[in-house]
Amino acid sequence: MSAPTPVRPGTPAPVSVRAPGKINVHLGVGGVDDDGYHALATVFQALGLSETLTLIPGGTGSILVQGRYADDSVPVGESNLARRAIDLLISTFAADRDVSVLQGLDIVIDKQVPVAGGMGGGSADAAAALVGGAHLIGGLDSAVLHDLAVEIGADVPFLLRGGTAIGHGRGERLSPVLTRGQFHWVMATSAGQLSTPEVYGRFDDLTPDPDPVEVPAEVLKALAAGDVDGLAGAAGNDLTEAALSLRPELAEVMEAGREAGALLPLLSGSGPTIGFLARDARHALDLAVLLQATRGVKEALRTTGPAAGAHIVHES
Numbered sequence: 467m468s469a470p471t472p473v474r475p476g477t478p479a480p481v482s483v484r485a486p487g488k489i490n491v492h493l494g495v496g497g498v499d500d501d502g503y504h505a506l507a508t509v510f511q512a513l514g515l516s517e518t519l520t521l522i523p524g525g526t527g528s529i530l531v532q533g534r535y536a537d538d539s540v541p542v543g544e545s546n547l548a549r550r551a552i553d554l555l556i557s558t559f560a561a562d563r564d565v566s567v568l569q570g571l572d573i574v575i576d577k578q579v580p581v582a583g584g585m586g587g588g589s590a591d592a593a594a595a596l597v598g599g600a601h602l603i604g605g606l607d608s609a610v611l612h613d614l615a616v617e618i619g620a621d622v623p624f625l626l627r628g629g630t631a632i633g634h635g636r637g638e639r640l641s642p643v644l645t646r647g648q649f650h651w652v653m654a655t656s657a658g659q660l661s662t663p664e665v666y667g668r669f670d671d672l673t674p675d676p677d678p679v680e681v682p683a684e685v686l687k688a689l690a691a692g693d694v695d696g697l698a699g700a701a702g703n704d705l706t707e708a709a710l711s712l713r714p715e716l717a718e719v720m721e722a723g724r725e726a727g728a729l730l731p732l733l734s735g736s737g738p739t740i741g742f743l744a745r746d747a748r749h750a751l752d753l754a755v756l757l758q759a760t761r762g763v764k765e766a767l768r769t770t771g772p773a774a775g776a777h778i779v780h781e782s
C-alpha cells in the first residue's frame with residue numbers, strides 16, 4: 467500500500483461540486499454579429515446527467531479525468547475548461563484577495579457527460595470549477611460568477627444556474643423559464659464527431675439570410691404546463707438540416723427513434739447526440755432499449771430535466 471500524500475498543516479479541505487449537462491430543448495439560430503457569432507434564441511434544460519469535480523488544495527496543479535467518459539480527448543493542461551476557470555479566478559482576484567489556495571489546486575473530474583456530444587460537459591466542468599474555486603477563496607456574488615462564466619464560454623452561465631432558461635445573444639443572456647414536472651429524455655450518443663464550427667458553417671451555406679430568432683410562445687407554454695405533446699409539436703433545432711447534411715446517418719437514428727415512439731427527436735446543440743423526448747419514465751426505458759439496438763447509436767442514456775445548476779455536494 468502506498469503512503470498517503472502528506473497534507474500541509476492549514477491546507478483547506480477538498481471540495482466537491484456537481485454541475486449538470488444540458489439539452490437545448492429549442493435552438494433558434496439567426497444572423498451573424500460583427501464578431502462572427504450567430505444570434506441564438508435557445509431554451510436550455512439542465513439534465514440529471516452531471517459532472518462531479520473535486521478540487522484538492524495543496525497539490526501540484528494536476529488534472530485527473532476519470533469516470534464513464536474519461537478519454538484522451540479531454541485535455542489535462544491549461545486548455546482544460548476547469549483549469550481555465552481556476553486560472554481566471556486567480557488572474558481576476560490576485561490583486562485584492564488571497565488566492566494562494568487556488569495555486570497548485572489538483573482537480574479530479576468524474577466525467578459522466580459524454581465528451582463532444584453537444585451536451586456541454588466541458589462547460590459544466592468550468593461551471594463546477596468556478597463554484598468550487600469561489601468557495602475556496604471565500605465566496606463570490608452570483609452576478610460576478612455569471613460574468614466570469616461568460617468569459618469562458620457561452621454555455622457556462624446556464625450551467626451555473628441550471629433549471630430551464632431562455633438564452634439569448636450567444637446563449638449567455640438568460641431568463642428563467644417556468645416548467646411543470648420532470649421531462650424524460652433518452653440521449654443517443656454516436657460514435658462519430660461533428661465539429662461545432664463546421665455545423666454553423668453549413669448552416670450559413672444553407673441559410674444565407676436567416677430571420678431574426680425568438681423562442682416560440684408554444685414552446686414556453688408547453689414547458690409551463692408539462693405538456694410533452696405540445697412541446698414535441700413546437701420545439702426544434704435550426705441546426706438539424708446542417709448537421710444531417712454533414713452526417714446523413716443521424717437521420718436514420720432520428721427516424722428509428724420516431725418509429726420507436728419518441729415524441730420528438732432533437733439534435734442536442736450542434737450534435738451529434740440526439741435527444742428523444744419520452745412521455746414518462748417507463749416510455750423512456752422502452753425507448754432506450756430500442757435505441758440501444760439501433761445502428762449508429764453508441765449509447766442510449768436515460769436522464770431527466772430540469773436539474774440544479776453547479777452546487778457544492780461535499781466538503782471534507
Ligand code: ATP
Nearest residue numbers: 546547581582583584585586587588589591662735
Ligand atoms: P460544445 O457544444 O460546447 O462545443 P460539447 O458539449 O459538444 O461542447 P464538450 O464535452 O464540452 O463538448 O467538449 C468539447 C471539447 O472541449 C473537447 O473535445 C475537448 O477538446 C475540450 N475540453 C476542454 N476542457 C474540457 C473538459 N473539462 N471536458 C471535456 N472537454 C473539454
